[in-house]
Amino acid sequence: MNLVAYSSTNPSMINMGKTLFEKIWEDHIVVEKKNNPSLIYIDRHLIHEVTSPQAFDGLRMNNRSVRRPDLTIATMDHNVPTNDRSLPILDQTSAIQIQTLEKNCKDFGIQLFDITSPNQGIVHVIGPQLGITLPGTTIVCGDSHTSTHGAFGTLSFGIGTSEVEHVLASQTLWLDKPKPFEIRVEGKRKNPHAVTAKDIILSIIKNIGTAGGTGTVIEYRGDGISDLSMEQRMTICNMSIEAGARAGLIAPDEKTFDYLRDRQYTPKNYESLVDYWKDHLKTDSDAKFEKNYTLHIDNIAPQVSWGTNPGMTCDVTESVPSPEDFSKGDHNQKKGAEKALEYMDLKPGVLITEIKIDRVFIGSCTNARLEDLIEASKIIKGQKVSPHVRAMVVPGSQMVKKQAEDLGIDKIFIDANFEWRESGCSMCLGMNPDILSPGERCASTSNRNFEGRQGTGGRTHLVSPVMAAAAAIEGRFVDVRKMDLN
Amino acid sequence: MQSFKKVKTVITPLDQVNVDTDQIVPKQFLKLVQKSGFGKFLFYDWRYDDQENLKSDFILNDEKYKNSKILVAGDNFGCGSSREHAVWALQDYGFSVIIAPSFADIFYSNCFKNGLLPIVLEEKIVEKLQRETGIIEIDLENQIIKTSSKEIPFDIDLHKKKILLEGLDDISQTLQYEKKISEFEKQSKTPSVL
Numbered sequence: 026m027n028l029v030a031y032s033s034t035n036p037s038m039i040n041m042g043k044t045l046f047e048k049i050w051e052d053h054i055v056v057e058k059k060n061n062p063s064l065i066y067i068d069r070h071l072i073h074e075v076t077s078p079q080a081f082d083g084l085r086m087n088n089r090s091v092r093r094p095d096l097t098i099a100t101m102d103h104n105v106p107t108n109d110r111s112l113p114i115l116d117q118t119s120a121i122q123i124q125t126l127e128k129n130c131k132d133f134g135i136q137l138f139d140i141t142s143p144n145q146g147i148v149h150v151i152g153p154q155l156g157i158t159l160p161g162t163t164i165v166c167g168d169s170h171t172s173t174h175g176a177f178g179t180l181s182f183g184i185g186t187s188e189v190e191h192v193l194a195s196q197t198l199w200l201d202k203p204k205p206f207e208i209r210v211e212g213k214r215k216n217p218h219a220v221t222a223k224d225i226i227l228s229i230i231k232n233i234g235t236a237g238g239t240g241t242v243i244e245y246r247g248d249g250i251s252d253l254s255m256e257q258r259m260t261i262c263n264m265s266i267e268a269g270a271r272a273g274l275i276a277p278d279e280k281t282f283d284y285l286r287d288r289q290y291t292p293k294n295y296e297s298l299v300d301y302w303k304d305h306l307k308t309d310s311d312a313k314f315e316k317n318y319t320l321h322i323d324n325i326a327p328q329v330s331w332g333t334n335p336g337m338t339c340d341v342t343e344s345v346p347s348p349e350d351f352s353k354g355d356h357n358q359k360k361g362a363e364k365a366l367e368y369m370d371l372k373p374g375v376l377i378t379e380i381k382i383d384r385v386f387i388g389s390c391t392n393a394r395l396e397d398l399i400e401a402s403k404i405i406k407g408q409k410v411s412p413h414v415r416a417m418v419v420p421g422s423q424m425v426k427k428q429a430e431d432l433g434i435d436k437i438f439i440d441a442n443f444e445w446r447e448s449g450c451s452m453c454l455g456m457n458p459d460i461l462s463p464g465e466r467c468a469s470t471s472n473r474n475f476e477g478r479q480g481t482g483g484r485t486h487l488v489s490p491v492m493a494a495a496a497a498i499e500g501r502f503v504d505v506r507k508m509d510l511n
Numbered sequence: 512m513q514s515f516k517k518v519k520t521v522i523t524p525l526d527q528v529n530v531d532t533d534q535i536v537p538k539q540f541l542k543l544v545q546k547s548g549f550g551k552f553l554f555y556d557w558r559y560d561d562q563e564n565l566k567s568d569f570i571l572n573d574e575k576y577k578n579s580k581i582l583v584a585g586d587n588f589g590c591g592s593s594r595e596h597a598v599w600a601l602q603d604y605g606f607s608v609i610i611a612p613s614f615a616d617i618f619y620s621n622c623f624k625n626g627l628l629p630i631v632l633e634e635k636i637v638e639k640l641q642r643e644t645g646i647i648e649i650d651l652e653n654q655i656i657k658t659s660s661k662e663i664p665f666d667i668d669l670h671k672k673k674i675l676l677e678g679l680d681d682i683s684q685t686l687q688y689e690k691k692i693s694e695f696e697k698q699s700k701t702p703s704v705l
Contacts, residue, residue, distance in 0.1 A: 055695045056688055056691055064691075098704055103541075136704070185621035187621065190682065194686070195692060361529060463561070476556065
C-alpha cells in the first residue's frame with residue numbers, strides 16, 4: 026500500500042513529527058473528543074492565598090474532597106509583608122486571607138509552606154528550587170506567571186479560580202488545544218552581563234505584541250536560548266503570558282537535569298526519569314509549528330518600558346516614541362499610546378536616559394532569583410543609591426534570601442542603602458504594604474507596567490536587575506553596557 | 512451556574528485596547544475570600560477619583576449606560592493576570608456579555624465558568640457596534656446580535672455554547688469520568704510530590 030505517499034495533501038494522513046508541546050499534551054490526555062476540549066491530567070497543582078479561597082468554598086458547598094493532596098503544594102506569597110516576620114500582619118483583610126489558606130490546607134490535607142517556613146517564597150520560585158517542577162509534567166496554578174516552569178520543559182499555565190476548584194476535585198482540566206508557536210533566539214549577546222534574558226523577552230514582546238502569542242504555547246529554541254542558565258530561561262518563560270501566550274517552554278537539556286538533581290523533592294528514581302526525558306522531550310526535526318518568529322540578539326540593547334503594557338518598550342539608547350511612530354498606522358494602538366504617555370507623564374522625544382526615577386524594585390517571579398541578585402550586586406558594590414531614590418530588594422524565596430546572605434550579597438545591598446526584605450510578590454503587584462505612591466516612578470524588575478499595578482497612580486518601567494541597580498545608583502536610567510561589569 | 516438568557520439592553524462602549532485585569536479589578540480588592548460583591552470595585556481607578564467620587568468623564572458613570580448589560584471593548588480584552596475576580600466584578604456590576612475583537616486566553620476561559628458570554632467579532636464590526644445607541648438583543652441560542660437595523664451573526668464553540676445555555680456544572684460532568692482518571696493515574700510515570 027502506498028496510500029501515505031499519495032496523501033501528502035492531507036497532513037492528518039502523514040505520520041508527521043511532533044513538537045515538544047504536542048508530546049506533553051498527548052501524554053496527558055484522559056478523555057479526547059472530536060471538536061471538543063480534551064480532559065487533561067494535571068501532575069502538579071500549586072496553590073496560593075489569593076486565588077484559592079473561593080475554590081475551597083466550592084468544594085465544601087458540594088461536599089467534595091481534594092483528589093490528590095499529594096500532587097498539591099501551597100504557599101503564601103501575594104500579600105505577605107516583607108518586613109519583620111515576627112510582627113503580626115496589620116492589614117486585616119490580608120491576615121484573613123492568609124489564615125483562610127492555613128485552614129483550607131489543614132482541612133484538606135495539603136502541604137503548606139507558610140510564612141515561617143524556610144521553603145516559603147513566590148510560588149514560581151520555590152517550585153523549581155524544591156524539585157517539585159519536573160520536565161514533561163503538566164503544572165497549573167491560579168496565577169498567570171505559572172508559565173515560568175516551562176523553562177524545565179513542562180507544560181505549565183495559569184488558571185482561574187473555577188479551574189483551581191476543578192483541579193482540586195478531579196486533578197484534571199478541560200482544555201482546548203493551543204497551537205504551537207516557535208520563537209527562535211539566534212546569535213550571541215556581546216555583553217551577556219549587561220544584555221540579559223529580560224532584555225531578550227522584552228524585545229520579543231516589543232516585536233510580536235502583547236497579543237502576539239494568544240491561543241498558543243511558545244517553544245523558545247536556538248543558540249540564544251540554550252546558552253542561557255536555568256534561572257535566565259525562567260525569566261524568558263515567565264513573561265510568555267505578557268506576549269499573550271498561555272505557556273512558554275524550553276526543551277530540557279543537561280543544564281535542566283543538573284539543576285533539578287538532589288533538590289528537596291527530587292524523585293528517588295530521578296536518573297531513570299532523566300534517561301526517559303532525554304529520549305522523549307524534544308521537538309522532532311520534521312514537526313510543524315503554526316507560527317514562527319526569530320529574534321537575532323547579536324546587537325540587542327538593554328530594554329526599558331515607557332508605557333503601560335510590556336509591548337511599549339524601547340532600547341535604553343532611544344527616546345520615548347510618538348504615538349504615531351509607535352502605532353504604525355493603527356488608530357487603536359495610537360490611542361492606547363497617547364493614554365499611556367499621559368499616565369506615565371512622558372513626552373515623545375525624551376531620551377530614556379533622561380528619565381529620573383524615585384523608586385527601584387528588584388524582585389518578583391521574573392527576576393528575584395540568586396543569579397539576578399548576584400548580577401545586580403556587582404553594579405552597586407561600593408556605591409550608594411542616589412539620595413532621591415528609595416530602593417528595595419525582595420528575594421524570590423526565603424531560600425534565595427539565605428543563599429544570598431551566605432554569599433554576603435545582602436551586605437552589598439544594605440551598604441549601598443538598599444532595603445533588604447523577606448520574600449514575597451511584594452511590589453510586583455502591591456497587594457502587601459509595598460506600593461508606589463501616586464506619581465512615583467519606579468525602575469522595576471517585575472513583569473507588568475499596567476496602570477496602577479504597583480500602586481494607584483504609580484509609574485512602572487520594566488527593566489532587568491542590572492538596569493534597575495544602575496538606575497538606583499544614578500537616579501535615572503543608564504546604559505549598563507557602559508559600566509564595568511566584570 | 513445560572514443558564515444564559517437572552518439579553519436586551521443598550522451597549523456600553525469602552526473604546527480601549529488591551530484592557531487588562533488589573534484595570535478591571537485592581538489588586539487591593541483581591542483580598543476578599545468570597546465571590547460576591549466585586550461589582551463596586553469594577554474599573555475602580557477609572558471610575559473613582561482619589562476622594563472616591565465618581566469621575567464624570569468615565570463611560571460607566573454616564574447615566575445612559577446605567578442598565579446596560581453589554582460591554583463592547585477593544586482588542587485583547589482581559590489580558591494580564593489570571594484573576595477570576597475580573598469576571599466576578601463585571602458580572603456583579605451587571606454585565607452579561609462582553610464583545611471585543613479578541614480576548615486574552617485565561618479571561619476568555621474564566622467567562623464560561625461563570626455564565627458570562629464573551630463574543631469575538633471583527634474589529635470593523637465592533638467599531639460600528641460601539642456607535643450603536645439603540646437597544647440590542649443578544650440571542651445566544653441562534654448566535655445572533657440584533658440591532659434596530661440588522662442582524663449580526665457570531666461564532667461560538669458548540670461545547671461552550673451548551674455550557675452557557677444549560678448552566679452546566681463543569682466538575683460534576685468531569686467526575687463522571689472517574690474511571691478514566693483512575694486508569695490514567697495507574698499508568699502515569701510522574702511521581703507524586705511528597
